[in-house]
Amino acid sequence: MTDVVEMLRAELGERVDTSPAARAAARTDRSGQRSAGDPIAVVHATDVSDVQATMRIASATGTPVVPRGAGTGLAGGANSDVGEISLSLAGMTRIHEIAPDDLLAVVEPGILNADLNTALAEHGVWWAPDPASRAISTVGGNIATGAGGLLCAKYGVVRDAVLGVDVVLADGELVRFGHRTVKGVTGLDLTALMIGSEGTLGVIVGATLKLRRLPTGIVHSIAAVFSDVRAAAAGTAAVTAAGLSPAIMELMDATSLRAVHALLDLPAPAAGSVQVTAQTDGPDAAEEARRIGEILASAGASVEVSDDPDRAEELLVIRRSMHPAMESLGTALIEDVSVPRSAMPDMFDAIARIEREHGLVIPVVAHAGDGNLHPNFICDGPDIPPEVWRAADEMFRVALALGGTLTGEHGVGVLKAHWLREELGDRQWELQRGIKTLFDPQNILNPGKVFV
Ligand SMILES: Cc1cc2nc3c(=O)[nH]c(=O)nc-3n(C[C@H](O)[C@H](O)[C@H](O)COP(=O)(O)OP(=O)(O)OC[C@H]3O[C@@H](n4cnc5c(N)ncnc54)[C@H](O)[C@@H]3O)c2cc1C
Numbered sequence: 446m447t448d449v450v451e452m453l454r455a456e457l458g459e460r461v462d463t464s465p466a467a468r469a470a471a472r473t474d475r476s477g478q479r480s481a482g483d484p485i486a487v488v489h490a491t492d493v494s495d496v497q498a499t500m501r502i503a504s505a506t507g508t509p510v511v512p513r514g515a516g517t518g519l520a521g522g523a524n525s526d527v528g529e530i531s532l533s534l535a536g537m538t539r540i541h542e543i544a545p546d547d548l549l550a551v552v553e554p555g556i557l558n559a560d561l562n563t564a565l566a567e568h569g570v571w572w573a574p575d576p577a578s579r580a581i582s583t584v585g586g587n588i589a590t591g592a593g594g595l596l597c598a599k600y601g602v603v604r605d606a607v608l609g610v611d612v613v614l615a616d617g618e619l620v621r622f623g624h625r626t627v628k629g630v631t632g633l634d635l636t637a638l639m640i641g642s643e644g645t646l647g648v649i650v651g652a653t654l655k656l657r658r659l660p661t662g663i664v665h666s667i668a669a670v671f672s673d674v675r676a677a678a679a680g681t682a683a684v685t686a687a688g689l690s691p692a693i694m695e696l697m698d699a700t701s702l703r704a705v706h707a708l709l710d711l712p713a714p715a716a717g718s719v720q721v722t723a724q725t726d727g728p729d730a731a732e733e734a735r736r737i738g739e740i741l742a743s744a745g746a747s748v749e750v751s752d753d754p755d756r757a758e759e760l761l762v763i764r765r766s767m768h769p770a771m772e773s774l775g776t777a778l779i780e781d782v783s784v785p786r787s788a789m790p791d792m793f794d795a796i797a798r799i800e801r802e803h804g805l806v807i808p809v810v811a812h813a814g815d816g817n818l819h820p821n822f823i824c825d826g827p828d829i830p831p832e833v834w835r836a837a838d839e840m841f842r843v844a845l846a847l848g849g850t851l852t853g854e855h856g857v858g859v860l861k862a863h864w865l866r867e868e869l870g871d872r873q874w875e876l877q878r879g880i881k882t883l884f885d886p887q888n889i890l891n892p893g894k895v896f897v
Contacts, residue, residue, distance in 0.1 A: 471531035478521035501617035514586025520858025554585020591641030593854035598814030611651030665734035669746035680744030694814035783853030817853035
């Protein structure tokens with residue numbers, strides 16, 4: 446391993462970091478998972494050629510490489526282990542091109558989502574994927590995980606917002622997938638294959654992003670308080686079934702809401718209160734907000750509709766404080782099941798039953814506009830106890846039985862690798878594993894993640 450570090454140093458000099466602090470930090474992301482030991486080095490790439498040099502040395506020596514953006518992932522995908530190289534893309538932050546008339550931008554992978562959008566706003570455009578972590582996560586990480594966010598029910602997820610990617614393959618060769626055009630169906634869609642590939646197929650070193658014009662009109666907010674989570678879930682499903690497209694529609698159950706109010710020093714909500722927060726934008730924002738308010742009220746909520754931007758921000762702060770609020774309750778295993786919107790009430794019922802039967806606390810927040818639920822299994826101590834894994838296992842099975850999926854946006858990483866085959870089935874798992882082998886015959890790209 447000393448040889449590998451020496452080879453890296455000879456090509457990359459000070460960009461090879463073997464300090465104990467950097468190596469220890471690379472063992473973990475925000476999932477609470479930690480690898481068994483420190484990687485041999487962290488390479489801080491500043492250029493495509495740094496990534497190519499790293500991969501050439503890695504393939505010549507059979508050394509595993511774990512690509513890493515900002516390390517905000519919630520599946521353990523960026524965690525690197527003993528004998529591995531952590532390859533950080535966080536220093537590659539250049540914007541090569543913004544073309545508002547063509548609605549595209551060409552960027553490096555390490556730029557933070559929020560920084561990109563600040564730069565794009567000057568041109569009247571934006572990149573729509575908006576994970577709640579947008580201020581701290583990279584565009585490359587967003588692409589590699591196939592991230593979603595609050596606005597994606599109306600404006601789409603990463604998969605809908607990438608035209609092409611530049612990828613350094615396992616042997617160090619640079620290839621370009623995709624195109625700069627709105628249409629393009631030449632050959633297989635390898636851009637789509639890279640989205641959500643979690644560093645297992647190649648290193649994303651550039652991306653051609655599909656932009657949107659900034660929405661016009663005054664954002665309207667709807668805050669709807671229910672006394673029952675099933676009624677709240679049914680209410681949100683009724684909103685989308687009515688053909689309405691709120692830009693945001695989030696649901697926080699009673700435990701989540703209480704924890705966030707405590708964290709933010711807000712007055713405690715009434716016992717058992719569940720909150721749905723929705724926002725509308727565009728030219729019909731006011732009328733859509735009125736209709737959404739009516740539907741949620743007839744589902745049993747007390748409803749407030751507002752066009753005050755401060756109130757809109759206040760409601761978003763409450764929603765975005767979910768993650769720190771869960772950290773204040775203990776260790777949280779943050780799950781990410783997604784179900785058809787009409788199945789959300791049944792999914793909430795199942796989680797409540799699992800919570801009762803396993804004697805656990807499982808606060809849930811949901812991107813209710815698209816049926817994506819984040820149950821947070823709270824436990825003591827740094828490790829997830831077997832009882833929690835048993836409860837999570839039961840929850841995954843319910844989600845699959847309801848026509849859903851294990852992960853809507855966080856990815857498989859190490860956390861869900863154990864269940865991947867069950868969702869895909871043997872034949873599809875073998876096909877996917879075959880694709881992985883084609884891209885990475887030595888299995889040096891993020892081994893031990895996704896396909897185990
Ligand atoms: C407070 C909080 C809120 C969050 N909210 C959301 C949310 O609303 N929606 C959502 O989808 N996620 C959310 N996340 C999870 C996380 O922010 C996203 O998964 C994000 O896309 C990860 O980006 P990153 O730069 O931190 O990637 P990392 O965590 O560094 O890496 C994630 C995965 O991508 C791979 N990877 C990273 N960069 C590259 C690259 N350039 N090439 C190849 N592979 C690469 C890594 O190997 C790893 O498998 C949240 C996390 C936190 C902490």
